[in-house]
Amino acid sequence: MHNIKTQVTIIGGGPAGLTLSHILDHAGIENIVLERQSKEHVLSRIRAGVLEPAAAQLLRDIGLGERMDANGKSKDGTKIVWQDRPDFFIDTKKWTGQPMMAYGQTNITEDLYEARERDGAQIYTEAKGVQIHDIDTSDPSVTFTQGTEQYKISSDYIAGCDGFHGPSRQAIPTSVRKEYERVYPFGWLGIMVEKPPLEDFIYAYHKDGMAMAAQRNPMLSRYYVQVPTSDSIDDWSDQRFWDTLLHRFPEELSSKIQTGPSIEKSIAPLRSFVSEPMSFGTLFLAGDAAHIVPPTGAKGLNLAFSDVYYLSRALQHHYSEGSDHYLEKYSEMALRRVWAAENTSWWLTKLLHYFPDEDKFDQKIRENDYDLLLTSEDHQRALAYEYIGLPFED
Numbered sequence: 394m395h396n397i398k399t400q401v402t403i404i405g406g407g408p409a410g411l412t413l414s415h416i417l418d419h420a421g422i423e424n425i426v427l428e429r430q431s432k433e434h435v436l437s438r439i440r441a442g443v444l445e446p447a448a449a450q451l452l453r454d455i456g457l458g459e460r461m462d463a464n465g466k467s468k469d470g471t472k473i474v475w476q477d478r479p480d481f482f483i484d485t486k487k488w489t490g491q492p493m494m495a496y497g498q499t500n501i502t503e504d505l506y507e508a509r510e511r512d513g514a515q516i517y518t519e520a521k522g523v524q525i526h527d528i529d530t531s532d533p534s535v536t537f538t539q540g541t542e543q544y545k546i547s548s549d550y551i552a553g554c555d556g557f558h559g560p561s562r563q564a565i566p567t568s569v570r571k572e573y574e575r576v577y578p579f580g581w582l583g584i585m586v587e588k589p590p591l592e593d594f595i596y597a598y599h600k601d602g603m604a605m606a607a608q609r610n611p612m613l614s615r616y617y618v619q620v621p622t623s624d625s626i627d628d629w630s631d632q633r634f635w636d637t638l639l640h641r642f643p644e645e646l647s648s649k650i651q652t653g654p655s656i657e658k659s660i661a662p663l664r665s666f667v668s669e670p671m672s673f674g675t676l677f678l679a680g681d682a683a684h685i686v687p688p689t690g691a692k693g694l695n696l697a698f699s700d701v702y703y704l705s706r707a708l709q710h711h712y713s714e715g716s717d718h719y720l721e722k723y724s725e726m727a728l729r730r731v732w733a734a735e736n737t738s739w740w741l742t743k744l745l746h747y748f749p750d751e752d753k754f755d756q757k758i759r760e761n762d763y764d765l766l767l768t769s770e771d772h773q774r775a776l777a778y779e780y781i782g783l784p785f786e787d
């Protein structure tokens with residue numbers, strides 16, 4: 394058994410864990426990252442690509458905004474098109490003065506890995522059998538194996554950044570943990586295609602189900618269609634995907650969509666989930682380890698960044714000023730932003746999808762929600778502010 398000591402052990406080398414590691418390192422706080430998968434596996438994951446202004450600014454503030462500003466695309470907002478109704482634009486630029494940033498999570502993770510490697514970070518990839526010990530003491534530890542070697546890391550704190558399926562959340566006793574969940578009766582089938590995208594990010598409401606146009610770069614488009622949870626990708630040839638997508642977009646847009654062979658195809662189930670509290674003893678959860686949002690609104694990565702912002706500030710205050718104020722407030726502060734994003738993504742999901750069990754009343758309410766957006770500037774402004782996310786709290 395190799396016995397190692399550090400200040401913060403970070404479980405999970407996704408965007409949350411790597412960003413936390415980067416910020417702590419630059420603040421002189423020693424940390425070790427444990428990632429179950431290989432770096433190649435982490436970098437092959439395809440996730441949403443829309444950053445809120447605060448998330449984009451965080452990347453700049455920590456010295457990781459260069460590629461995003463060079464290759465990402467500033468967007469004044471997101472479009473909604475609706476069968477038999479006028480289009481609507483969630484105009485964040487107009488109402489909040491702030492644009493969104495289109496930059497893929499895969500690129501961000503690449504930038505993070507590159508920076509961590511350049512700085513000589515301690516990252517154990519393919520770390521298996523991670524177990525968390527003694528988080529209710531001031532001497533917590535984590536054990537794991539890598540290949541045939543066994544390790545024990547003792548640290549002051551453990552950051553659980555290990556996503557929805559990781560062990561960190563489960564380490565909080567069930568007597569303390571409260572979980573809130575909504576599972577939706579559909580998924581998103583997404584494909585990547587090497588064709589120029591539409592100009593905007595567009596959600597299309599259609600009575601048969603939602604469709605969406607997203608983008609990664611001038612030659613890479615990402616499209617989605619709502620599918621029943623029971624479907625698998627084997628049910629969806631490229632031809633069936635394109636037929637469905639084009640049918641759900643209005644003619645003036647579907648005529649502009651450039652189709653082609655998919656280079657990736659996957660189905661993601663939709664879920665809203667929050668686990669409270671986000672800290673227990675010396676363990677602090679961040680990102681998908683503590684909460685999941687449905688992809689409508691693309692809040693997942695943005696929430697991971699706000700958690701990391703709060704947690705890194707709290708740890709810096711602890712080490713540099715001897716104050717635990719922000720550590721004690723971490724869960725409460727992070728959760729305020731989490732619930733705001735849960736609310737927005739749930740509301741947008743309800744607005745834009747066909748629910749198999751809905752009745753005519755539900756449809757009328759949905760149409761009324763949309764008509765309010767079309768006609769009321771108060772609703773337009775409110776949605777724009779929700780869409781950019783709450784500002785980080787002092």
Ligand code: APR
Binds near residue numbers: 428555
């Ligand atoms: N031991 C070590 N690492 C683990 C373990 C484990 N037992 N279980 C999971 N992990 C790793 C995963 O392999 C993954 O790389 O934790 C990482 C968690 O990364 P993400 O799932 O990407 O979550 P997070 O960093 O919180 O990022 C949130 O990314 O996943 C998307 O939709 C999500 O956009 C959101 C954002």
Ligand code: PHB
Binds near residue numbers: 440441608688691
């Ligand atoms: C994406 O970029 O893939 C994306 C964008 C917005 C969403 C979901 C996904 O709401």
